Amino acid sequence: MVIGMKVAKFGGSSVATADMLKKVSRIVLSDPDRKFVVVSAPGKRFDGDVKVTDMFIELGESFLNGQSVEPVLNRIIDRFHSIVHELGLPDGLLSEIKDSVWAILKDDQYKSNRLDALKAMGEDSLAKILSGYLQSLGHQAHYVNPKDAGIIVSNEPGSAQVLEESFERLYSLRNRDGILVIPGFFGYTKEGNLMTFPRGGSDITGSIVAAGVRADLYENFTDVDSVYCVNPSIIKKPKEIKTLTYREMRELSYAGFSVFHDEALIPAFQAKIPVCIKNTNHPEKPGTMIVAERDATNGPVIGIASDTGFVSIYVSKYLMNRELGFGKNLLEILVDEHISFEHAPSGIDDMSVIIRENQLPEEKEERVIKRIKEELKVDTVSVERNLAMIMIVGEGMNSTIGVASRATEAFARANVNIEMINQGSSEVSMMFGVKSDKLEPAVKSLYELFFQN
Ligand code: ASP
Secondary structure (H helix, E strand, O other): OOOOOEEEEEOHHHHOOHHHHHHHHHHHHOOOOEEEEEEOOOOOOOOOOOOHHHHHHHHHHHHHOOOOOHHHHHHHHHHHHHHHHHOOOOOHHHHHHHHHHHHHHHOHHHOOOHHHHHHOHHHHHHHHHHHHHHHHOOOOEEEOOHHHHOOEEOOOOOOOOEOOHHHHHHHHHHHOOOEEEEEOOEEEOOOOOEEEOOOOOHHHHHHHHHHHOOOOEEEEEEOOOOEEOOOOOOOOOOOEEOEEEHHHHHHHHHOOOOOOOOOOOHHHHHOOOOEEEEEOOOOOOOOEEEEOOOOOOOOOOOEEEEEEEEEEEEEEOOOHHHOOOHHHHHHHHHHHOOOOOOEOOEOOOEEEEEEEHHHOOHHHHHHHHHHHHHHHOOOEEEEEEEEEEEEEEOHHHHHOOOHHHHHHHHHHHOOOOOOEEEEOOOOOEEEEEEEHHHHHHHHHHHHHHHHOO
């Protein structure tokens, strides 16, 4: 009888080669609680390598442009060939992949979701390979298609969202025998069409499965020993985080921590499933635990996240505070123009709206500014590009006096001007806007102040 139930999800680098898949199998087989395995598509094997998902996207684009798909299909098959061959599995798996690709390209049923169906092939093929390999080692393992698993999603190609009814369906997977290998990154609409999650979305599948089967633990295997308190490309060997809360992880991954897709944790979070981030290459290390609550032993700040690529629209109008509906009207213009915003700090006579750069291409900017001027009769409106956001995150912040003053001191020490401050309403985070070229010195100075003293 199984006592605990774990969902183990393996990311792209963990399944990039046959050797890695052998490590994955050892990890899965070393703990009988690891009943559910969710996999990504093979990722990069070395710097400059191409992810299998990107190859499938290239294949789809070649097809849509009327070019031959053979060259890229051959490269894809080559990649799978070396994996299948080194694992000693039959070649039949390769012709299966080829046949499925041709079916997706030719079959009318894929007319509306062809690209999604192709993109999902990386995960789907790998799940079949891994379950085949576990069987070849003499274990009871099964490939489970997300449709059979019960993962029902919205009809949004490339950015599907899970529907609530999935969780109940997934629960019945607990009764199945053996190790269940489920491909990440996609589900099916109610009508039965395959839809993918946003890029990096295998984490989302892992989290959905963990919530659905009510796992005791969701293990997310990747290529780092733990989550670090700051981006290791800015600070060498930063402090490792042993335990953090869901809210902290969500805030950190939103602002540039690339460990997780930033929406990925929500299903696990809502179902209160503890999450552990571990390294496939060092499974004996404890990794980082993500839990609902933690004791406040680490000081008020647990991590510093940062990301570039923001724009700010600044508007000012005398007596704005008295004008009923000003904020709503401003945001309504953005809704009209299909622009989503990230933050909106405001003052008495002015307000800024912070947007991701990709939401406001230059050609849209002119029109938006004109509309704001004419429709809202503002005194000034200006746009500032090349902004970076730095976020300090920690559950302890709301009960500690002086965090903001220490943070601003760090900016002053680094001689960096703060363009904007926004204290998240949750009080788990505080956000600072700076010019992109000042991001590094500012983060270094914050790290020194909060983590090295
Ligand atoms: N294979 C997908 C991607 O490259 C999803 C994932 O790996 O999580 O985005």
